[in-house]
Amino acid sequence: MSNPDSDDMRRMNRRQFVRNAGLGAVGLTAMGALAACGGSDDSGSSSSAAADTAAAADTAAAEEVAPYQGTLRVVGLGVDLIDPIKAAFEAATPGVTLEFTVKSTPEVTQLALTQPDSFDIMSGYYHQLDQIWPSGNLQAIPTSMMTRFAEISPLIADGKLAENNNPGQGDAPFRKLFANSNTELAGEGNKTDMITMVPGNHNSDSFGYNEKELGEQTSWGIMFAPEVKGKVALIDDPEIGLMDAAMAAEAAGVMTFVDKGNMTKEEIDEIMAFLISKKKEGWFRGFWATFDESVNFMSSGEVLVESMWSPAVSLLQAQDFPVRYAAPTEGYRGWGGGNSVFSHVADDPSKQAAAMAYLNWWNTPEPAGIMAAQGYYNAVINASYEGLGAFPDGEAYQGYYLDGAPATTTLNDPFGQPTIMEGEVRDGGSYEERCGNFAVWNSRMDEADYLTQKWQEFKSA
Amino acid sequence: MSSDDAKHAALEEAKREVEEAESLTGASAVAVHATTGPRRSPLVTLAWVAPGTIWLLLFLIAPLVMIVLVSVWQKTPVGFDPFAFTTEGYTKLFDTPVYLDTLKDTIIRALIVTALCILIGYPIAYFLARGVSSIRYQIALFVFVLAPFWVAYVVRIVAWLPVLGRQGVINYFLVEVIGVRAEPIDALLYSNFAIILALVQLYVLFMVTPIFFQLATLDNAAIEAARDLGATPAKVFREVILPLSLPGVLIGCIFVFVLVMGEFATVRLIGGGTIQSVGTLVYDYYKLPDLPTAAAGATILVAVMTIGVAVLLRFSKIREVV
CATH class of the missing domain: 3.40.190.10 (Periplasmic binding protein-like II)
Known part of the structure; x- marks a missing residue:
């Protein structure tokens, strides 16, 4: 296809991309294709072919799902609901806009409990779940729906990065990650096939x-x-x-x-x-x-x-x-968070797919990089590496933020402000040291x- | 003489406005002189009254009723149960001395701030109204008094830090310049002193404005008469000007007292989180979330404020007889 696609064709392709990403069935391949498509309209046959293959691989349920066009309403914390994140997701997902409502932690809990229909997605902390989960306002997510489930940092899944590490007391993510149902947490040591939140950032x-x-x-x-x-x-x-x-x-x-x-x-x-x-x-x-x-x-x-x-x-x-x-x-005193989908969203399969796509998008390089450049770690720590590596002077970012090495150049935060001067070493050192x-x-x-x-x-x- | 008549009419007008304001704030209505104006058809009167009434019903009475209702609802882990009535919200407040102590502190703080606002606001208003003869300068100076309100609320509060802080102007002066202190004074900031200072700065305008308008519409004939009869300036002030300006002082007091009682942002920021008001306490319960207890705290606060305003109005009626 050397000529630009017709409008109809383009729309069709986008729909397929969104759907594929939404079901999380094709993982990174489709995400890459999606980003490519978002970036240029006449990217042509390669991405469209990728989508076709992926679409063919979809399950029967997928065929009933119409692509979602519209707004996803996210309620959560100022830590991750920032403009660069919104811009990056919207650029990668044409047709879906994000509406961020930033609140304090107790307010997010309160809204999730009292106004679950006002939002589609909750971005919160694992220690909020003891309070929120019994309400049934959030959906348990099958682990198969999380694209990079296998790559979750052992810290988040099992509580330790290395055998001799100290997992710490309290509501560590690994104690609240798994669920028995929409209303019951699995508790420490019970790894079920459902998770409460797709893990995002921790520190x-x-x-x-x-x-x-x-x-x-x-x-x-x-x-x-x-x-x-x-x-x-x-x-x-x-x-x-x-x-x-x-x-x-x-x-x-x-x-x-x-x-x-x-x-x-x-x-x-x-x-x-x-x-x-x-x-x-x-x-x-x-x-x-x-x-x-x-x-x-x-x-x-x-x-x-x-x-x-x-x-x-x-x-x-x-x-x-x-x-x-x-x-x-x-x-240290640790914290970890992630995203979960409100139960009412399940009534709208296309919205549900788009919401799942948003959850999984958090473990891709772009958002992980945006957060890592502020010092936060992604639950899929590889995503943090990939995201920082994509920056100009990527190795300097990876070295400072994740490996405990001195910064080899001045590093900017995601808002473009220089925050780390050349030669500085991160207090506490590498990811393994700071999270050990x-x-x-x-x-x-x-x-x-x-x-x-x-x-x-x-x-x- | 016609100019005096006009002033008389203006005075009547101002008085009626004051009384209307009083009846709006919930005072048992001081008889409104409806007979002084031209007769109006009842429909016209109704049309004048309707917007205000609807506004108050929707945005004052309805929320108040809701707050009282929520305060007697049962708290549940997922919010509250509107069909189970309980006084738990209230008993929880009085389990520990925290609420009562905080309420006491809040009332004392409101009274101190109100008193300081009178002391500082009255001379300003008096100067503006009686000391400046040109109306143009009067307006210019009044706008100048308004100036602090052009600055955003948070900025006005944060601006105290470089003044009162450990490394602020005052401590710098005391320690470095004149050297009367070896260590900076901590109590200047994040203390009750700082909160009262900031609140007076914030709310003195609400005292200046009504007193200014009251004084500006004073009947000069009364003052001249007092002078002609041989009263000293001090006596003129005590016997004529002060009594006639009291309605303005009263309205200022109501404004300042009510605003300070409900304050939480200034207390939070200037107190550095180390000092509580009923407002910050209610906010803490709201954050929990424990809405019934928060509502109970708010209900008691509103009740206390209403009593405070009623007392102020009662006081004023006595003065009006004099």
């Missing part, structure tokens, strides 16, 4: 500290060391903030916990009594609720050590502020309500 969090004032720090215990009195901030979140404080208290030898990911009432009482007494001493400068607040706390010199997210640290480092992201010997030692994962505790009550007491003490 290891620790604390940021002012290296100029404090020197190098490798223990959470610094948060309660005398030299930082009045210059400590925690994230204002009953569970995450408490876990950071709990790790600090444990490291400082104040108390121990059986399971920091699911504390007992007595443990909560003990740590809270300690925290309240510290607050009355004027130990804490603040509790931050937003990314910007955490950056302001550190950059204004109001705090020397605080809970922090890795991009906040990068942002300050790029401005030459002497902040470091600790690689604590006690281990978890103390705890972000969790929803059984005593969450009680905990919140105590957290409020703490904040108003």
Whole structure:
């Protein structure tokens, strides 16, 4: 076909591409073809042939599915619902637009529980599932529908990258990945053939500290060391903030916990009594609720050590502020997330196919690269490698973000801002090092309500 | 004399507006002087009243009813059950002293801010209305007073950081320039002091505006009469100007008190998360999500605010007799 296709033909091809991608039956071949088609209209016979072959390989169910043209409504977190992601998906999937609704984690939980019909896809964390999953508002996804299921990082599937790694306490993804049904989680150790969310990003969090004032720090215990009195901030979140404080208290030898990911009432009482007494001493400068607040706390010199997210640290480092992201010997606080489809979407097979295509698209190089250039890891870590490799100076990106090597050139974030200067080495090192030692994962505790009550007491003490 | 008549009419007009505003804010209606205007057909009156009534029903009364309803619904893991009534939302609030303590703090804070707004706002309004004779300068200066409101809310709040912070202007001056302190003062920022300062800056305008309009429409004849009868300037102010401007002060108080009682963003940001108001507490419950408890917290807040406003209005009626 040397002449450009007729309009009808083009539309036909696109439909086939979308459908194929949607069913996840053809995997990367079709995704590649899809991207090629999105890129140029007269890419001609090769991609169309690929689609035809793929279409022939489809199951009988596929033939009933009309291609979806329209909007997919995604509710989720500011971490991954960003403009570059939206632009990349829409360019790769003609005819489908994304509508992102960005909310805080508790708000996403609330919306998923109370307004499931308002959205098609939830982008969330694994530790939200204890709360959301029993509602039946989300669909269990057969593992066969996840294109790169076999390639999921062992960290996400089994809890460890290497045999001697510490998987950590709490709601680690491998404990919440599998489901028995739309309303029941499988629980740790039960690998069923259904998953709750197609895993997307994960990372290891620790604390940021002012290296100029404090020197190098490798223990959470610094948060309660005398030299930082009045210059400590925690994230204002009953569970995450408490876990950071709990790790600090444990490291400082104040108390121990059986399971920091699911504390007992007595443990909560003990740590809270300690925290309240510290607050009355004027130990804490603040509790931050937003990314910007955490950056302001550190950059204004109001705090020397605080809970922090890795991009906040990068942002300050790029401005030459002497902040470091600790690689604590006690281990990191991990988090992992992914995407799931709301149950009502199943009523519309074409939309369902498009939603599944979106879920699987997250494990392809382009979005994985966009996220990896901000320091996040894809559950299919190969996708992160491939995505970073596709950048100009790709090897420099791969080296810095995944291999723990010094940056060989200046690296930009996905928004085009230079964030990593030449010669910098990522705090904590390589993927294997940073994701090899978890103390705890972000969790929803059984005593969450009680905990919140105590957290409020703490904040108003 | 005709100009005085016009002023008289303007004063009547202003008074009626004040009274209308009072009845809108929920006061037992002070008799509105409906007889002063030309007679209107009832249909016309209805047409004038309808938009406001519909607006209030839809956007004030209906949401309030919903909040009260939600507050007595049963919380479930997936939201709430509207067919199971319980007082759990309220009992949960009083399980610990947190809510009552926070409510007490919030009321005290609102009273302090309101008082400071009167102290700062009244002289500004007085100067604008009585000290500046040219109407052009009056308007220009009034617009100048409005200037802080041209800046976005968050910017106004964040701007306090370089002033009050540990490395801010004030601490720099105290520690580095005049050296009266060895260590910067922490309590300037992320403290009750900082919150009150920011709230006064934010809301003093709501005090200045009604007092300004009240003072600007004062009957000069009354003041001249007092002077002619030998009153000292202080006495003129105490016996004539102040009583006549009290309705403006009252409206300012209602604005400021209600706004500060409901505040949560300023408290959150300027308090650095270390200080609570009822607003931030309710927001925390909303985030949980525990909507019934959040609604219960909000219901009590609205009740307390209503009592506060009622007390203010009662006070004003006494003053009107004087």
